[in-house]
Amino acid sequence: MTATTTAPARTGGLRGLYAGNARAVVGRGLLATRSTNYWVVLSGFFEPVFYLLSLGIGLGSFVGTVGTTAGGEVSYAAFIAPALLAVSAMNGAIYDSTWNVFFKMNFGKLYNGMLATSLGPLDVALGEISLALLRGAAYATGFMIVMQLLGLNLSWTAILALPAIVIIAFGFASLGMAITSYMKTFQQMDWIQFFMLPMFLFSATFYPITVYPEPIQWIIQALPLWHGVELVRGLTTGALSLALLGHLLYYVVMIAIGLVFTTRRLRALFLD
Amino acid sequence: MSPHPATLDCVPAPVITATSLVKKYKDFAAVDGLDFEVAPGESFGLLGPNGAGKSTTMRMVGAVSTRTSGTLSILGLDPDQHGPEIRSRLGVVPQQDNLDTELRARDNLIVYGRYFGLPRKQVEKRADELLAFAQLEDRAKAKVDDLSGGMKRRLTIARALINDPRILLLDEPTTGLDPQARHILWDRLFRLKEQGTTLVLTTHYMDEAEQLCDRLIVVDKGKIMAEGSPAELIRKHSSREVLEVRFGSDRNAVVAEQLHGSGERIEVLPDRILVYSDNGEAELERITSAGLQPMTSLVRRSSLEDVFLRLTGRSLIE
Ligand SMILES: Nc1ncnc2c1ncn2[C@@H]1O[C@H](COP(=O)(O)OP(=O)(O)OP(=O)(O)O)[C@@H](O)[C@H]1O
Numbered sequence: 001m002t003a004t005t006t007a008p009a010r011t012g013g014l015r016g017l018y019a020g021n022a023r024a025v026v027g028r029g030l031l032a033t034r035s036t037n038y039w040v041v042l043s044g045f046f047e048p049v050f051y052l053l054s055l056g057i058g059l060g061s062f063v064g065t066v067g068t069t070a071g072g073e074v075s076y077a078a079f080i081a082p083a084l085l086a087v088s089a090m091n092g093a094i095y096d097s098t099w100n101v102f103f104k105m106n107f108g109k110l111y112n113g114m115l116a117t118s119l120g121p122l123d124v125a126l127g128e129i130s131l132a133l134l135r136g137a138a139y140a141t142g143f144m145i146v147m148q149l150l151g152l153n154l155s156w157t158a159i160l161a162l163p164a165i166v167i168i169a170f171g172f173a174s175l176g177m178a179i180t181s182y183m184k185t186f187q188q189m190d191w192i193q194f195f196m197l198p199m200f201l202f203s204a205t206f207y208p209i210t211v212y213p214e215p216i217q218w219i220i221q222a223l224p225l226w227h228g229v230e231l232v233r234g235l236t237t238g239a240l241s242l243a244l245l246g247h248l249l250y251y252v253v254m255i256a257i258g259l260v261f262t263t264r265r266l267r268a269l270f271l272d
Numbered sequence: 273m274s275p276h277p278a279t280l281d282c283v284p285a286p287v288i289t290a291t292s293l294v295k296k297y298k299d300f301a302a303v304d305g306l307d308f309e310v311a312p313g314e315s316f317g318l319l320g321p322n323g324a325g326k327s328t329t330m331r332m333v334g335a336v337s338t339r340t341s342g343t344l345s346i347l348g349l350d351p352d353q354h355g356p357e358i359r360s361r362l363g364v365v366p367q368q369d370n371l372d373t374e375l376r377a378r379d380n381l382i383v384y385g386r387y388f389g390l391p392r393k394q395v396e397k398r399a400d401e402l403l404a405f406a407q408l409e410d411r412a413k414a415k416v417d418d419l420s421g422g423m424k425r426r427l428t429i430a431r432a433l434i435n436d437p438r439i440l441l442l443d444e445p446t447t448g449l450d451p452q453a454r455h456i457l458w459d460r461l462f463r464l465k466e467q468g469t470t471l472v473l474t475t476h477y478m479d480e481a482e483q484l485c486d487r488l489i490v491v492d493k494g495k496i497m498a499e500g501s502p503a504e505l506i507r508k509h510s511s512r513e514v515l516e517v518r519f520g521s522d523r524n525a526v527v528a529e530q531l532h533g534s535g536e537r538i539e540v541l542p543d544r545i546l547v548y549s550d551n552g553e554a555e556l557e558r559i560t561s562a563g564l565q566p567m568t569s570l571v572r573r574s575s576l577e578d579v580f581l582r583l584t585g586r587s588l589i590e
Pocket residue numbers: 297302320321322323324325326327328329367476
């Protein structure tokens with residue numbers, strides 16, 4: 001039997017996984033969000049805004065200026081605003097790709113239904129991740145407007161932060177869904193939350209990474225949020241450097257890993 | 273149409289062919305070597321008790337579960353290599369409804385059609401036709417959770433038809449429905465059958481199998497026990513009539529001793545004794561004239577239930 005399957009399996013590779021129809025999954029998600037509670041959705045947006053107002057404006061009046069990685073000096077508010085912008089994108093992306101996906105995987109039969117059609121697991125993965133990404137991008141765009149109003153976008157390159165945010169949201173959505181697809185209990189889901197909080201606080205969000213001893217810096221630099229913070233900060237403060245490309249690459253890899261694992265997991269769970 | 277070569281085989285190729293089909297979960301064989309074929313337009317049934325392997329078989333035919341061994345061909349394609357293509361030509365009604373509870377009834381149909389990559393205009397038109405077919409026009413805007421069990425089932429069937437499938441797979445389409453809801457559903461399925469849709473359905477209701485299936489296999493523990501049309505199976509494995517007598521649960525066993533030799537064969541169940549014979553009334557007279565007074569008695573035609581009992585020594589519904 002194996003002998004007869006080798007040839008078609010090669011051509012069947014991606015064809016069995018992907019029908020090029022992720023937009024149907026996105027369309028379904030947009031239709032379904034019509035019936036969600038908008039207050040829950042909005043609360044995720046306001047969280048980083050409140051941090052910006054209280055810490056950036058309030059605490060900032062005591063701090064003065066802060067040095068960026070690229071060597072410049074900026075006001076404290078302008079220092080943390082890009083970090084919170086990245087957090088905003090992350091929050092939106094994580095909201096959909098973790099809890100929402102967890103419920104669909106474990107308590108609903110949505111993916112069963114989808115995968116009984118000509119959709120493949122990659123369509124479902126891409127569609128659901130895109131949806132999470134959209135929420136992240138929406139949060140972050142709103143946050144960007146707040147920054148503009150407060151005069152915290154210091155350079156014309158800040159406009160490039162918009163596509164950067166989409167990539168950051170894509171990365172978190174992709175990895176978030178991949179990890180969630182392996183989670184079986186609420187407790188395991190709490191671990192994600194438990195991990196997110198320190199990452200939020202320590203990723204050079206509120207002060208430069210140089211305050212840490214070197215080994216700690218390495219750990220922080222291995223985590224995704226730091227790369228997002230540095231990428232966005234470079235763009236909004238106008239401190240461009242080649243390092244930004246490195247941060248971008250980190251996200252490209254993260255997106256790819258997330259997609260691969262989500263697709264594999266969906267296939268194992270629903271097409272076995 | 274181009275002219276057919278004179279030698280062309282006129283027997284239509286089967287739409288489903290399974291040989292030595294096996295599905296194992298770890299060491300346990302849920303499906304243990306099934307062989308069957310389904311012809312186009314045929315209405316084919318899998319009849320069997322809980323755990324027989326019906327759903328597992330349906331999932332393999334539906335190209336959402338991979339087989340452990342054997343061969344399987346759906347519309348001429350191997351599901352291992354052509355899953356999405358096969359699924360695009362099937363309609364699936366799973367054992368447990370998996371309607372999208374976040375969407376309204378009509379949106380369920382439209383969104384599902386979009387999963388197949390069908391154009392929106394076309395799906396919208398089709399959705400309205402199918403809502404009418406499922407007698408749910410007035411429920412188009414209803415939330416799924418507000419529908420009754422029978423309505424949900426009809427909506428699931430409507431949804432399965434959104435892509436004009438060549439084959440409709442129905443896993444226990446009427447389990448859990450009240451008799452009236454079942455009859456409405458059977459009526460809808462009859463219509464599909466008349467229109468030439470190939471139906472493959474599982475059930476553990478013998479009356480459903482008798483109503484809907486042209487041909488069926490009786491499955492138990494992942495193996496085929498018998499195959500044929502309902503009438504053939506009954507003719508082959510049971511008598512024309514059955515006399516059911518009850519003597520009270522404590523006396524059934526004792527009386528059964530004295531009944532030996534009655535009819536072609538008797539079957540002693542915990543609550544009643546079945547006497548198989550071509551003339552049930554005559555058997556009843558013989559029993560009463562022998563001085564045995566049953567508490568209740570009933571003469572009926574043999575059914576698939578009796579076939580199953582004969583083949584496995586167990587009832588279909590435990
Ligand atoms: N994913 C699975 N993992 C392990 N065992 C399974 C799995 N799915 C089914 N089985 C086992 O395979 C056997 C056949 O199950 P299946 O669902 O096919 O039966 P069925 O004929 O549809 O029964 P029912 O009438 O209850 O629906 C059962 O013993 C079941 O426990």
